[in-house]
Amino acid sequence: MAIVTSKVAGHAPGQPRGGVVQMARDSWVVARRNLRRMTRIPEIVVFGLMQPVMFVLLFSYVMGGAIKVPGGGYREFLMAGIFTQTVAFAVEGASAGIADDMTKGLVDRFRSLPMARSAVLAGRTLADVVQSAFILLVLAMVALLVGWRVHQGILKALSAFLLLLLLGYAFSWIGALIGLSLRSPEAATSAGLIWLFPLTFLSNAFVPVNTMPGWLQAIAYWNPFSATVQACRKLFGNPGVDGAHAWPMQHPVAASTLWSLLILALFSWLSVRKYRNAVG
Amino acid sequence: MxxxxxxxxxxxxxxxxxxxxxxxxxxxxxxxxxxxxxxxxxxxxxxxxxxxxxxxxxxxxxxxxxxxxxxxxxxxxxxxxxxxxxxxxxxxxxxxxxxxxxxxxxxxxxxxxxxxxxxxxxxxxxxxxxxxxxxxxxxxxxxxxxxxxxxxxxxxxxxxxxxxxxxxxxxxxxxxxxxxxxxxxxxxxxxxxxxxxxxxxxxxxxxxxxxxxxxxxxxxxxxARIGGERVEVVVHERELIGAAVAVLTPYGEGRAGVEQHTRRITVPVSGGARVLADVIRELDRRNILIDDIGLRRPTLDDVFLSLTGHAAEETDPGKDA
The missing domain is CATH 3.40.50.300 (P-loop containing nucleotide triphosphate hydrolases)
Structure with missing residues (x-):
């Protein structure tokens, strides 16, 4: 038997069909690869969980007492913020993962294959969404244990989680661009994280915005992050829904969706363009 | 086509x-x-x-x-x-x-x-x-x-x-x-x-x-372009290099190359093992103490030396682009 000639008949090396079907299939093949990796490196998921759980406990029991929230307890107020922060941290997974694939030469392998150009990144971000969903599930259970409740029914709660996952998906495309741009996994990890802290803290996630100075309030109200947090609080029926007149605060579900779609469109375009031209 | x-x-x-x-x-x-x-x-x-x-x-x-x-x-x-x-x-x-x-x-x-x-x-x-x-x-x-x-x-x-x-x-x-x-x-x-x-x-x-x-x-x-084998000799002390070059030159197809710090002399030859044996006898007869001697086949360095005049390692050490 020869190495080159195979028993597998009927495929001259498959002509790439192109189009959406091939894109979906290729993305799924790459997503499955990334999901397999996650099950083989459980540390990543475990550490991904530890941080939000730690935040829940620290904020609830250490700082929570000092922060007053109109209309309810701080723990219930806090959870929407923690959930949103957690999905935003998908940025880090994507940036480190893509940078790792670049340095290990896997991206070159993929780029030499007749596969859809967007599939490596789409496969990565899809796997990130699955991971975020899993982390949210565990985190929600921890939240229930410390006293968080939903008050508007399960459907609204589920739609809040969908909004969260959409935001997370959009953010992991930011991570993809960072990963493609920096390449060293260590640098990409830091670069994926560093701007998230100001972004999440300059929002309604952890404190009511009306406690901030005026100019900061404007930033906080228009922060994409705040729209999602506000939408979640509303859909969960949690305290702290901000009555401000800023449009995103008045229409948080629409604002959150629009922000996510905008980020998604912009960064998937930038990332795929960068991927095509990536020079090693 | x-x-x-x-x-x-x-x-x-x-x-x-x-x-x-x-x-x-x-x-x-x-x-x-x-x-x-x-x-x-x-x-x-x-x-x-x-x-x-x-x-x-x-x-x-x-x-x-x-x-x-x-x-x-x-x-x-x-x-x-x-x-x-x-x-x-x-x-x-x-x-x-x-x-x-x-x-x-x-x-x-x-x-x-x-x-x-x-x-x-x-x-x-x-x-x-x-x-x-x-x-x-x-x-x-x-x-x-x-x-x-x-x-x-x-x-x-x-x-x-x-x-x-x-x-x-x-x-x-x-x-x-x-x-x-x-x-x-x-x-x-x-x-x-x-x-x-x-x-x-x-x-x-x-x-x-x-x-x-x-x-x-x-x-x-x-x-064929870079010539065939070379005899390579490492003499025991630097003082012996001159004497060894004198021994090697008549057997060489070209000039002998000398690396002072490693006391290594290299000369292209044709005739293989017979030349090597002659060289060893001659060195011995003149009491030139050697640490190493051998026939060496051409390497990438030799290809480069003969084609470009510089050794492979001396080329731009930049990234492997």
Whole structure:
């Protein structure tokens, strides 16, 4: 038997069909690869969980007492913020993962294959969404244990989680661009994280915005992050829904969706363009 | 027609560095071309252009008649890439890696599975097939990498420094695999820093330096151009160098080269072992104490010395572009 000639008949090396079907299939093949990796490196998921759980406990029991929230307890107020922060941290997974694939030469392998150009990144971000969903599930259970409740029914709660996952998906495309741009996994990890802290803290996630100075309030109200947090609080029926007149605060579900779609469109375009031209 | 790989006037610069400075290549179907050159000569850049990973600044290239720049995706289904710049996922098993690559070559899932099994057996990886690749030895990883390049039975395969960093035994095993591939009629383009490797595997060799092909021909042609063997002597103390050069010069086909700090004298000879024996006798007769002596076959350094006047290591030590 020869190495080159195979028993597998009927495929001259498959002509790439192109189009959406091939894109979906290729993305799924790459997503499955990334999901397999996650099950083989459980540390990543475990550490991904530890941080939000730690935040829940620290904020609830250490700082929570000092922060007053109109209309309810701080723990219930806090959870929407923690959930949103957690999905935003998908940025880090994507940036480190893509940078790792670049340095290990896997991206070159993929780029030499007749596969859809967007599939490596789409496969990565899809796997990130699955991971975020899993982390949210565990985190929600921890939240229930410390006293968080939903008050508007399960459907609204589920739609809040969908909004969260959409935001997370959009953010992991930011991570993809960072990963493609920096390449060293260590640098990409830091670069994926560093701007998230100001972004999440300059929002309604952890404190009511009306406690901030005026100019900061404007930033906080228009922060994409705040729209999602506000939408979640509303859909969960949690305290702290901000009555401000800023449009995103008045229409948080629409604002959150629009922000996510905008980020998604912009960064998937930038990332795929960068991927095509990536020079090693 | 007939050329499986053709490149004309490839140019590529990275900032001030000219990685490719007008490279022309033609590899007939079923032939093996060795691109021989030191680090930074432009070998890998050439491979990256031919495998659609990099757009050249100028020039054109075709694989099996398909234009690399105009139809990159069609080219991708005709090629396999292995080596420095292609890799396997270390957290996936060998089997999963090959199946994934097969599916991304647009094979049906079932075919990809069958093909993966075939290749794992062929490359002696069947036992390790369901272990993550990170548990593999260096040699096993290279074999898996090579197998990945073969998944879709591509007619043209690029091997970028396939044995760099491998121990001699593993290198030998990989050479045998590559020879089998060549014997089966696959067109191969192989880059290497080792003359010995190009000599053994390639029908034709193109010597690359500073982004240009500076010589091409069979291994024998090149060797004829750079002369055959050399006698190399290391004398015991520096004071003896002059005397030893005097002994060696009459036997030499050219001037003796001297490296003062290593007390090493090298002179090209013809006549092989007989000359060596004469030299040893003569040195002994004159009481010139030596630490080492031997017949040396030409190396990449010799090729470079004779073709470019500089040693391979002295070339631009920049990144291997």
């Amino acid at each position: 007939g050329a499986a790989i053709r490149a004309e006037g490839l140019m590529k610069s990275f900032g001030d560095i000219r990685a490719l400075d007008g490279v022309d290549l033609a590899v007939p179907e079923g032939a093996v071309l060795g691109l021989l050159g030191p680090n930074g000569a432009g070998k890998s850049t050439a491979v990256r252009v031919l495998t659609t990973l990099l757009r050249p600044d100028a020039g054109s290239a075709q694989i099996a008649g398909v234009d690399v720049l105009r139809h990159p995706n069609r080219v991708r289904s005709l090629i396999g890439l292995c080596g420095q710049y292609a890799a396997v996922d270390e957290y996936l098993t060998g089997r999963e890696n090959l199946q994934m690559v097969g599916e991304l070559y647009q094979m049906r899932a079932r075919d990809a599975k069958t093909r993966a099994r075939e290749l794992l057996e062929w490359f002696d990886l069947a036992e390790a097939a369901d272990r993550p690749a990170k548990t593999y030895s260096g040699g096993m990883r290279r074999r898996l990498d090579l197998a990945a390049a073969l998944v879709a039975q591509p007619p043209v395969i690029f091997l970028d420094e396939p044995t760099t960093g491998l121990d001699p035994r593993t290198r030998l095993a990989l050479w045998e695999l590559i020879e089998t591939l060549a014997a089966e009629g696959t067109t191969l383009l192989l880059t290497t820093q080792y003359l010995e490797e190009a000599d053994r595997l390639a029908h034709d060799i193109a010597v690359v330096d500073h982004g240009r092909v500076i010589a091409r021909g069979s291994a024998d042609d090149l060797k």
